[in-house]
Amino acid sequence: MFGQRTIRPLTAASLCGIAFIKDTLIAIDSTKGHLLEIDPESDNSKIINPHQVKEFNDVTGLAVWEDTLWVTRGNSIYLSKLGSWGLEHFATLPYTANGVAVWESTVYVSCQKLGYIVIFDRSTRKEITKFYAPGVGVENLTVTQETLWICDRTEQTVYSMDRATGEVNFSVLTPFDSPTGIAVHQDSDGQETLYVAYASEEPYIRDNPNADPNHELTYRDRTFIHPLYYYYNPDKRYALSNGYLIEMSYAEEIAPLEEVYLPDVEWRIALPSETERQTVKQVEPIGIPFTEEVIDGQRVAVFKFDALTPGERHVFGWKALLEVRGIKYRITPKDTEDLPEFSPELQNRYLVDNDDLAMDTSIVRNAARDAIGSETNLLRKMYSIRNYVYDELSYGIKPYIDTPDIVLERGVGSCGEYVGVLLALCRLNGIPCRTVGRYKCPPYGEHQKVPLQPDFNHVWLEFYIPNFGWLPMESNPDDVGYGGPYPTRFFMGLCWYHIEIGKGISFETLSSQGSRLTKEDIPIGDLAINHIRFTILQELPPF
Numbered sequence: 004m005f006g007q008r009t010i011r012p013l014t015a016a017s018l019c020g021i022a023f024i025k026d027t028l029i030a031i032d033s034t035k036g037h038l039l040e041i042d043p044e045s046d047n048s049k050i051i052n053p054h055q056v057k058e059f060n061d062v063t064g065l066a067v068w069e070d071t072l073w074v075t076r077g078n079s080i081y082l083s084k085l086g087s088w089g090l091e092h093f094a095t096l097p098y099t100a101n102g103v104a105v106w107e108s109t110v111y112v113s114c115q116k117l118g119y120i121v122i123f124d125r126s127t128r129k130e131i132t133k134f135y136a137p138g139v140g141v142e143n144l145t146v147t148q149e150t151l152w153i154c155d156r157t158e159q160t161v162y163s164m165d166r167a168t169g170e171v172n173f174s175v176l177t178p179f180d181s182p183t184g185i186a187v188h189q190d191s192d193g194q195e196t197l198y199v200a201y202a203s204e205e206p207y208i209r210d211n212p213n214a215d216p217n218h219e220l221t222y223r224d225r226t227f228i229h230p231l232y233y234y235y236n237p238d239k240r241y242a243l244s245n246g247y248l249i250e251m252s253y254a255e256e257i258a259p260l261e262e263v264y265l266p267d268v269e270w271r272i273a274l275p276s277e278t279e280r281q282t283v284k285q286v287e288p289i290g291i292p293f294t295e296e297v298i299d300g301q302r303v304a305v306f307k308f309d310a311l312t313p314g315e316r317h318v319f320g321w322k323a324l325l326e327v328r329g330i331k332y333r334i335t336p337k338d339t340e341d342l343p344e345f346s347p348e349l350q351n352r353y354l355v356d357n358d359d360l361a362m363d364t365s366i367v368r369n370a371a372r373d374a375i376g377s378e379t380n381l382l383r384k385m386y387s388i389r390n391y392v393y394d395e396l397s398y399g400i401k402p403y404i405d406t407p408d409i410v411l412e413r414g415v416g417s418c419g420e421y422v423g424v425l426l427a428l429c430r431l432n433g434i435p436c437r438t439v440g441r442y443k444c445p446p447y448g449e450h451q452k453v454p455l456q457p458d459f460n461h462v463w464l465e466f467y468i469p470n471f472g473w474l475p476m477e478s479n480p481d482d483v484g485y486g487g488p489y490p491t492r493f494f495m496g497l498c499w500y501h502i503e504i505g506k507g508i509s510f511e512t513l514s515s516q517g518s519r520l521t522k523e524d525i526p527i528g529d530l531a532i533n534h535i536r537f538t539i540l541q542e543l544p545p546f
Contacts, residue, residue, distance in 0.1 A: 007545070009449065010198075010228040012041050012048040018200040018226045020065025020074065020102065020143060021184040024085075029067060030184065030200065030228065031074070036060035038088070041228075043188075043198075055088045064102035064113070064143055065184070073110070075100040080112055080123075094128055096121065102143035102184075104151065106166065111151060113142040120144070120153070120169075134169030137162045139488040145185045147195065154182040154199055157483070158492045160331070161185065161199065161231060175233040176329035176498050177201075178245040178448055184228075196545075197231040234546040240338075240471065243280060243546070246328030246499045249444055250538040251275070254289045254320030255531040262313035263525065265515045273441070273505025274302040275323050280330035281503050283323060290319035301508050311530075320534075326543060327444075331496035332474055339382040342469045345435060349467060352507075353435035360427040361408040370395070370411055370424075371431035381434060385466055385476070386494065388428045393482040393489050396421060400459065421478040422462050435467040437507040439475065444500040444537040455537045463493075465506065473506070 010028070012018075017034040028041040029051075036059040038052040052059055064075035072083045074090070080100055081090040098116035105111070109131070110123040119133040120142075136142055140157025151166040159180050163172040177199055184200035205225040208218050235242040253272065274295075275283050286304075293304040306319050345354070356362040374391035375384045399415040407424040410416045416424065422438055429436045440462035445455040465473040477493030497503075504510060513520045513527055 007230065008043075010041060010043050011046050012039055012228075013046065015039065015048075015226050016224045017183070017202040018228060019063045019183045019202065021186040021198060021200045021228060022065055022067040022145070023186050023188045023198075024067055026188070028186070028188075028198070028228070029065065029072075031059060031062045031065045032226075033061060033063055033202075034224075036062070043228075052088045055090075058088070058090055063141075063183075064100065066103045066105045066145070068105040068107075071105075073103045073105050075103045075112065080110070094123055094130075101141045102153075104144035104146040106146045106148070109166075111144055111146060111166075113144055113153070115139075115141050120151070134164070137164065137171050137174070139490050141183075143182075143184045145187050147187055152185050152187065152197065154185040155490075156181050156183055158490045159498070160492050160496075161197065161233075163235075171333070173235045173237075173242045173333045174331050175231065175235075175242045175244040176331050176492060176496055177231060178329060178499055179229065180446075185231075197233070198228055199231045200226070200228045202226040230545075232545040239279070240334050241279060241330055241332045244329040244331070244499075245448075246280070246326060246543040247444075247448060248284075248540040248543060249325045249327055249502075250322065250540060251325060251442075251444070251502060252289060252320065252322045252534070252536040253442075254318055254534045255527075256534060257311065257315065257317045257530065258532050260529045263311070263530070264313060265311040266309075267516045268308040268311050269514045270306040270308070270319070271296070271509075271512045271514075272304045272306070272320065273508060273510045274304055274321060275325055276301060276503045276506050278503055280328045280497065280499075282326040284326060285324040287322050288319070289322055290317060293319070293321065298508050301505050303505070303508070325502065327499050327502065328543065329496070329498045330475075332471075334382065334468070334471060334474070334495060336380045336382045338471075339380055339468055342381060345433075345467070345469065349435045353437055353467065354430050354433065356427070356430070358423075358426070358438075359406050360423060360430070361406040362427050362431055364408040366408045366411050367424075367427050368431060371428045374428050375432055381468060384432055385429065385434055386491075388425065388432065388434075389476065389481075389494065390487060390489060392421065392424050392428065393479075393487065394485060396424065396479075396482070397485075398479050398482060416479070418459075418478040419462050421482075422464050425464055425476075425478065429466060436464050437473075438462055439465050439503055439506050440501070441504040441510050442502050442535055444502060444539065446498070446500040448499075448539060448542065451539045451541060453538065455539070457535055457537070460535075463497075463501070475501075 019033040021030045030039045036056040039048045041048040062074045062076045066073040079095045080093040102113040108125045121133045122131045138155030138158035140155045151164040153162040162174045181203040182199045183202045204222045209221045296303045374388045400417045404419045407427045410420045463477045
């Protein structure tokens with residue numbers, strides 16, 4: 004199971020820097036100051052600095068080169084001979100040093116506040132050069148002969164950087180949030196496996212006998228180490244990462260708020276899409292059979308009723324078996340210069356107001372102009388629009404969706420309202436875009452073979468770049484606070500728990516006697532209660 008299991012050392016509170024010495028894993032518990040020697044196959048661990056715990060408190064970065072241990076603590080970098088654990092000062096930065104990696108005579112140190120990875124010569128202890136940090140969060144490092152690997156806690160991302168030039172080759176999304184440490188293990192055949200440490204807090208229900216009621220919400224440490232699998236496709240500019248085999252069920256239960264009679268009913272529900280990151284292994288009906296249609300390249304289940312009469316009850320829907328992985332595209336503004344014209348079909352469908360986007364209102368048109376300023380590059384325009392919307396809106400959920408003009412005036416929006424504003428501003432600036440989504444699997448990869456229910460539905464969008472096609476962008480999760488800097492983890496990227504259903508088409512529609520019913524005629528939510536269930540069956544094997 005080496006390389007295919009989650010490592011959970013007992014007693015650990017907050018694992019940060021990690022490194023391998025052959026098959027033995029070394030990790031620092033930053034909260035406790037414990038330097039742990041961990042068996043990756045059994046989770047067995049021991050504290051190897053029992054007399055120097057205080058010296059290792061608040062250590063975040065860790066690296067091993069030959070017989071020397073390197074750590075970062077506060078603003079400084081230290082080194083120590085393995086086994087002695089006496090820390091010798093190496094260098095000091097003006098701000099907190101986060102991560103460290105060493106290869107031969109070169110020492111790499113990350114610093115979030117500087118926004119750089121600073122590179123030192125080991126023998127002279129002088130700064131040689133520095134690279135721009137690829138993400139906005141706290142970053143930890145490891146290095147191989149040609150590659151500097153960087154994990155970013157806020158970005159939920161691992162970057163592959165050329166260690167000589169500082170150019171990012173590609174990046175991959177991690178399957179869990181808050182990655183805090185990274186290491187490379189090499190087996191006897193020379194095969195390399197990335198390991199990533201994670202540290203955060205998780206909510207749980209505590210049974211408190213002294214309270215009434217006795218159940219209360221509290222938080223506990225959550226830390227572990229997990230292998231990171233990836234596959235990079237240089238031609239299509241994307242990298243896939245860890246994924247899961249998931250069973251998803253979507254069912255409607257007829258339960259009208261007021262009894263109605265509807266003759267000759269066709270109830271359409273979109274089915275999961277086939278994409279670079281999502282494979283539909285199987286689909287079967289729930290309750291009653293359905294036929295299939297293909298609408299704009301998307302599979303749709305069609306349930307037919309002679310009539311829906313007062314008092315009549317049904318449960319119907321679909322169950323799908325899906326393989327879903329994380330995906331992250333690496334496309335730069337240089338790649339989007341001198342693009343060909345959009346096709347008439349794209350312009351007629353995805354550059355117009357066909358979804359109550361209020362694109363003719365002054366507040367929306369002014370926002371579209373202000374969002375891009377004088378920018379002309381398509382990718383930079385898209386990035387600027389996203390950041391403008393994040394500056395102008397904060398997240399809030401409500402039971403209905405207002406149009407973009409109202410949302411911009413209010414300054415608060417749900418995920419669907421973020422999407423509406425983004426669609427309007429993009430289309431006014433000549434960027435084709437469309438709505439995607441519908442649900443996210445609860446992001447608990449360790450909770451396997453138990454039913455999981457999402458709390459809400461969810462939507463995001465895709466924008467179109469000639470020569471590359473449709474690219475994903477999340478609606479609001481990267482909006483971490485006014486003024487940024489905002490992470491780009493879901494800018495041209497999706498994690499494994501995003502389930503893509505019905506790209507560019509309505510998720511669910513209802514027709515009677517051949518005429519489509521609108522929400523003004525009768526909202527689907529007034530007719531039926533939807534039931535959504537996910538079951539994570541297993542993690543997908545390495546590539």
